[in-house]
Amino acid sequence: MGRRSDHTREQLRALLIAEGHKLLAEQGLGKFSGREVAKRAGYTVGTIYNVFGSLDRLVAAINSHTFLLWADFLRERLAAGGDDRIKSLVEGYFDFALAHPNLWSAIYDHRLVDADELSETDYSQRAALTAIVEDEVRAVLTDPTMPGADRFARSLIATVHGHCSYVVSGTFALLEEPDPVGSALARVRECLAAQK
Amino acid sequence: MGRRSDHTREQLRALLIAEGHKLLAEQGLGKFSGREVAKRAGYTVGTIYNVFGSLDRLVAAINSHTFLLWADFLRERLAAGGDDRIKSLVEGYFDFALAHPNLWSAIYDHRLVDADELSETDYSQRAALTAIVEDEVRAVLTDPTMPGADRFARSLIATVHGHCSYVVSGTFALLEEPDPVGSALARVRECLAAQK
DNA sequence: TTTTCTAATTGAGCAATGTTCAGTTTTACG
DNA sequence: CGTAAAACTGAACATTGCTCAATTAGAAAA
Numbered sequence: 001m002g003r004r005s006d007h008t009r010e011q012l013r014a015l016l017i018a019e020g021h022k023l024l025a026e027q028g029l030g031k032f033s034g035r036e037v038a039k040r041a042g043y044t045v046g047t048i049y050n051v052f053g054s055l056d057r058l059v060a061a062i063n064s065h066t067f068l069l070w071a072d073f074l075r076e077r078l079a080a081g082g083d084d085r086i087k088s089l090v091e092g093y094f095d096f097a098l099a100h101p102n103l104w105s106a107i108y109d110h111r112l113v114d115a116d117e118l119s120e121t122d123y124s125q126r127a128a129l130t131a132i133v134e135d136e137v138r139a140v141l142t143d144p145t146m147p148g149a150d151r152f153a154r155s156l157i158a159t160v161h162g163h164c165s166y167v168v169s170g171t172f173a174l175l176e177e178p179d180p181v182g183s184a185l186a187r188v189r190e191c192l193a194a195q196k
Numbered sequence: 197m198g199r200r201s202d203h204t205r206e207q208l209r210a211l212l213i214a215e216g217h218k219l220l221a222e223q224g225l226g227k228f229s230g231r232e233v234a235k236r237a238g239y240t241v242g243t244i245y246n247v248f249g250s251l252d253r254l255v256a257a258i259n260s261h262t263f264l265l266w267a268d269f270l271r272e273r274l275a276a277g278g279d280d281r282i283k284s285l286v287e288g289y290f291d292f293a294l295a296h297p298n299l300w301s302a303i304y305d306h307r308l309v310d311a312d313e314l315s316e317t318d319y320s321q322r323a324a325l326t327a328i329v330e331d332e333v334r335a336v337l338t339d340p341t342m343p344g345a346d347r348f349a350r351s352l353i354a355t356v357h358g359h360c361s362y363v364v365s366g367t368f369a370l371l372e373e374p375d376p377v378g379s380a381l382a383r384v385r386e387c388l389a390a391q392k
Numbered sequence: 393t394t395t396t397c398t399a400a401t402t403g404a405g406c407a408a409t410g411t412t413c414a415g416t417t418t419t420a421c422g
Numbered sequence: 423c424g425t426a427a428a429a430c431t432g433a434a435c436a437t438t439g440c441t442c443a444a445t446t447a448g449a450a451a452a
Binding site for chain 1: 353
Binding site: 004033034035045046049054055 | 408418
């Protein structure tokens with residue numbers, strides 16, 4: 001009631017994102033509820049609109065946070081994995097999505113009305129993941145200064161994304177694909193080989 | 197009121213799918229409303245539950261119908277297009293998605309609780325699209341009897357799907373990718389070339 | 393023809409949602 | 423200490439998915 005000294009603005013922001021993140025992971029975007037997030041954080045609906053302006057922006061912030069975790073996850077996989085770093089990346093992409101299907105799906109299911117729903121912070125948090133892959137792809141190219149190497153890298157991300165998307169949505173299960181990760185990796189290798 | 201002789205059960209089914217299809221195309225899955233579909237069809241909420249059992253199954257039926265239109269669209273493109281049939285397919289994939297972004301997104305945003313939400317009809321309507329691509333891919337392979345040609349074809353679909361998904365969701369716009377279709381086609385060509 | 397039966401259709405009722413905003417409370421500052 | 427600004431609440435509103443008793447239209451039986 002009234003202003004709470006329990007949390008600073010930043011702490012409150014972080015708290016709502018954290019609780020929202022948990023709820024999203026548990027229930028998925030479909031059953032995500034602003035009221036429930038507020039309740040779990042010990043506040044009420046209105047506070048979310050105070051802090052984030054709209055529910056959409058809270059979800060955007062939660063998704064950006066997921067990107068951070070995802071990037072960390074990939075970095076760990078790269079560090080722990082062997083010499084085949086491309087393999088580590090592809091498998092890491094899938095493993096994260098399969099470990100947190102609701103969080104992963106929310107990233108792509110959440111349609112932003114405007115591009116300006118995304119803050120500067122959102123942008124940079126999301127770019128980190130792309131940057132990791134770009135570095136690794138460039139390291140594997142015979143000519144790392146190849147023009148359009150970054151575009152090529154993102155095209156490979158899209159390739160893996162498509163396979164992963166089919167797994168999470170159940171499409172591949174329907175088609176009885178036994179090894180989607182292997183397929184994705186095979187495609188990536190073929191495309192990489194073609195650049196040499 | 198009471199039983200209406202206006203429509204047989206099948207006509208009513210088709211009518212609700214048709215009106216639902218229009219509404220979905222206009223508003224997207226987020227603002228899709230069973231009440232609104234019923235109203236447009238000249239019925240009320242309850243009727244949807246009578247005919248489809250649940251809203252989810254209506255949406256599933258609408259999405260299956262979208263698959264039919266999509267398959268027709270691809271067949272026309274193949275017929276009208278030139279010798280480069282793979283190009284026709286890739287561009288057709290994107291063009292359909294971009295022409296009907298709400299319908300296309302709904303297919304992948306709609307999560308089925310159980311696999312048995314999908315009827316036998318749903319399955320076959322959805323399989324048509326895959327079959328078209330499988331045929332064309334096999335026709336282009338030097339060895340059309342190559343083991344796993346069907347799995348390979350679906351992997352190519354996933355590849356194109358990933359690129360298309362990034363376009364529709366705005367991810368590629370964010371990354372300032374100037375030619376996503378060209379990228380997708382390039383990847384597909386590289387993978388096809390690798391099979392020879 | 394009249395009555396009876398059955399299945400289709402309605403719409404009120406319920407719990408829940410996103411969003412707004414007038415009012416209340418707390419804190420910081422003069 | 424008093425005042426002004428900022429934070430927080432929660433009632434209000436329109437809307438949603440879903441259920442189910444009541445109603446009604448049409449087919450079958452008398």
